[in-house]
Amino acid sequence: MAAPKVAVVGAGVIGLSTALCITETCPSCSLTILSDQFSPNTTSDVAAGMLIPHVYPETPTHVQKQWFKETFTYLFAISNSAEASEAGIHLVSGWQIFKNTPKEELPFWSDVVLGFRPMTKAELQKFPQHQFGQAFTTLKCDCPPYLLWLEKRLKATGIQMHNRKVADLWELHSEYNVVVNCAGIGARQLLGDKELFPVRGQVLKVHAPWVKNFIRDGDGLTYIYPGIHSVTLGGTREKESWSLSPDAGTTKDIFDRCCSLEPSLQGAKEMEVKVGLRPSRQCVRLQREVLSQGGVKLLLVHNYGHGAGGFSVHWGTAKEAAHLVRECIAALQDSSARAKL
Ligand SMILES: Cc1cc2nc3c(=O)[nH]c(=O)nc-3n(C[C@H](O)[C@H](O)[C@H](O)COP(=O)(O)OP(=O)(O)OC[C@H]3O[C@@H](n4cnc5c(N)ncnc54)[C@H](O)[C@@H]3O)c2cc1C
């Protein structure tokens, strides 16, 4: 059989990382990325890119933990390499604070991040409205740099990237043996998946180089995430809102909430306001599917629905998706060998 042709639809953090894993697990494949948007125009470009997991209610916890651990280990190695600065990967320490003591004191990821511990009384004095907190060190992927670095690595392996909107996955059937769907919220239209819904998030990027530690309110709504070149201030979680235009009232509200946690932000210069739609689902859809139409088959691998935590688990889910692609190709080679007998 000739080199199997694989198309990855989507060029956010999930599509790019999945493509990179496929080049590793299936070096004989001819790989193409098709996407209607590339960095800096994807949802992934809006994200703060912090490695703090979001919980998927219908994905088993041990699976979520495995994805997070694989992602953390992979990025930790990059953060310790000479590539760290270009890739936009860095360690960041800080605090997650709570107004009330959380029910479960230890989140499932507490032994994956570094140095997880309860905050001391002295640290808590910084946050008079909060009762309790956890200090730890985690990783952050700055975007767009991380996405551009993934693109650069992909181009170096010779893969094709085309600007193309796919209206129907069947369009790809005659050109490709396997199609990998990493379309994020775009999968709603592409597949009609009603379980997938947008959770709108608005953030501000500000210039405040003196802010070195992250601060996250345990309710997940207000956060301050310092990156290499800017600090991300958030945020909002608006279910089923499709609006991509920034709201001025929300911008002021986010800024005020962040200043109440870190008053020195009053002196920050606003750089930009961004909006993204988190591709949310009860669980990440990571599975093979075979579509049939009039006796013709289309082999698909899905990897979408990462909601508020795509960066935190992207490498783990990309590895699993690449493994599913390899299974599809093995099945194809098997049936083409049998056809020759
Ligand atoms: C404000 C905000 C803050 C966030 N902060 C964090 C954080 O700190 N940590 C974290 O882990 N996560 C965070 N997230 C979540 C994270 O951004 C997402 O989980 C992640 O970006 C999803 O990646 P994706 O590649 O699936 O989607 P996307 O980045 O949206 O990529 C989808 C790609 O598919 C393409 N596409 C879609 N439909 C089609 C089609 N029909 N034809 C061709 N191409 C198509 C798009 O053009 C795009 O390239 C945040 C999200 C938001 C909005």
Ligand SMILES: *[C@@H]1O[C@H](CO)[C@@H](O)[C@H](O)[C@H]1NC(C)=O
């Ligand atoms: C991003 O979008 C802008 C505005 O539509 C466009 O001019 C630019 O070419 C896009 N960038 C990429 C890399 O597609």
